Amino acid sequence: MSRTFIGDLLIFLSLVVASLAEKKLTNTLFLDDGSVFQVNLTSLHDYSPYTKRIAIEANSISTFNVTNVSSSASFIIFQIHVYLYNITLSYDKDNFDKNSNRSIFGSNVGLFSKVTTNIVTPLYVKNDNVHRVEALFVAIAYHNRSPVPGGCNMEFNTEIAPYTMVQTDDTMITVDVQPASMPFNNVRHSCEKDVVPVEMYHMFLTGWDFSVDSYFAAIISMLTVTDIMENGMQVTSSTVFSPMRRVFSAYTGFGSVYVAVATYGNYSAAYVPAFSYACHPIVDPDSCKILPDFSSNFICALCFIAGLLLLYPKFQFHVNTIQTTYPYILIFRLMSNLTLGWFFGCVVYFSSPESFTILQNNWLFWIFFVTFNLGIALIMMLLLDFASFITCAIFSSFMIILSLDYWIGSTLKYIVINFMRRITVEGFNLAIIEHPTEAKDICLILLWICLALYHFLKQLVIYFINGNRNDSSVFPSENRPLLR
Incomplete structure (x- = not known):
């Protein structure tokens, strides 16, 4: 009886899954070579876009005939968003050259079309x-x-360019749009500088989610001006280069939607959103690997083991060998405290809001970083032995957290990576380093705090036990170990 029930249940679930798959396929329009799709836009508005999932066959040209456009419309932005590959969207069937001023090639493309008295407006894909x-x-x-x-x-390329251009490399993602114009209103449009402000918005997807449904859901959530302002995060413009460009730090495996909004008076219009995973999961899967080979995984495992061992008293670091003379003690403490100051500086830079554009200036960045580093080092010097406890607790726990971060795909590794990019990659000073924060990031941060506190308190207990055992002074002599 039990087996019969389980078997019937499995059959029922299989039928449900099959019906859902059939429904999904039914809702997708399949286009092969020579297909013509009639697009009825009678009830189209800027707050309610027309959307249709399509599947385009290989080596094919399809036609979209746009009809019955609402009389209240002045112009339309047509868009094609392709999952991970490129196609060509063109005004004319004979202009599919990638360099044509009548077509656009890419994975997130769009064209402007002014509403006329024509019954049918054709577009070609x-x-x-x-x-x-x-x-x-x-x-x-x-x-x-x-x-x-x-x-x-x-x-x-095109005369009017409502689309967004994205360039992705290993460290940065560069996003460009073109300036917006005033409303046409049947007269020559104006392109005076700064007449139409353009703001950029950005939205992260869940890390390492390369599913096609998530991709399209993200695009749909950033199509209208209302949705963009609700779901996206506004990005401050740079004080150095054109307000039409934004540069972002690349977070490998995290999908990102980029879109701009032009505003004139009380009215706004959205550009075509663009997308990047900061890697190429299908064309080049290796580009999405954080630990690409055995050696990097082995080093990561060693860091994890070393961090765990440092939690136990018999494996903790002793500095007896350098405490023969007082100058060596000062040098060791100074180097240790400067290292901690550097790390805290990396954390501050990693956590700085995208609006903190003052750090884009190299001189101001280094003045801030060096001052902050020396300030932390000075404070640690005043704490004497306790500074060593803090340094050891933070770094030993971070070795564990860093290894877990690499394995589960969170972003805490970029605490150090972003700083290294800042000093080695040309132009990274202009990058927006705002990073995604997910549940796994928060869990790792909480675990890091707990491990660091546990390690610090354990050292503190051992410190006072040894101090009371050897003399009545709270602070042991300089010949006793700083760390136990």
Whole structure:
């Protein structure tokens, strides 16, 4: 009876899963070479975009015929968002050249279309990949009081460029848009400087989530101006270069959506959102590996073991060998305290808000960092033996946390990585280092605090026990170990 019940349950669950999969496939539009899709936009508004999941066959050209556009619309931003691959979106069937001023090539592309009296407005999509790609077709209409995203384009290929260009490397993600113009209003649009402010927004996905559904859900959540302001985080513009550019620190494996919003008066319009995983999970899976080989995993394991061993008294570090003369003690303490000051400086830099643009200036950054480092070192010098306890507790516990961080894919490793990028990578001083914070990051931070407190208190107890055993003074002589 039990086996029959379990078997029936498994069959029922299989039918449910199959029905859900069939429903999902039914909701996806499949387009092969020569397909024509009629897009009815009667009820289209800027707060309610038209969206459609599509699958485009390999080596195919499809046509989207846009009809029945609402009479209140002045222009439309058409978008195609492709999961991990590139396609071409074009005004004309004969202009699929990647360098054409009538088409755009990429994975998050869009074109501007002014609403006219034409009954049908055609758009063409070419998939020149050797396999089918999954994509999202989007159309958003704006009225004649809205600014035009990319309407004052001077650098991108198309005359009006509402899309976002993203360049990703191992350390930085560079995001560019083109200036917006005033509303067209059937007259020549104005491109005077700073007439139409443009703000950038940014949203992180869950780390190491490379699923296609999460990708499209993230894009959909950042399409309209209202959704962007609710779900995204506004990014402060740099004081050094163009307000149309933002540079972000690359957090490998964390999906990010980037989108700009142009505002003129009481009306706003959104650019086409762009996306990056800071790696290439399908084209180059190795680029998404944090520990790419055996040696790096082995070193990580050694750090974890060393951190655990330092929690036990018989494995803790003693400094008897350097306490023969007082100058050596001072040198050791100074080096130890400067190292701790450097680490605290890395933590402050890692945790600084993106609006703290003063650190983009190299001189101000180094003045702040050196002053902060020396200040921490001076405070630690005044704490005498207790400074050694604090240093040992923080670094031994961080060895454990750092290893766990690499294995579970959180972001605490970037406490050190971002600082190393800051001093070695050209242009990283302009990068926004705002990082994702997930439940696993919070858990690791709490564990780090607990381990550090446990290690510090244990050393403190041993310190006072040994002090009371040898003399009545609270502080032992300089010939006694600083760390036990």
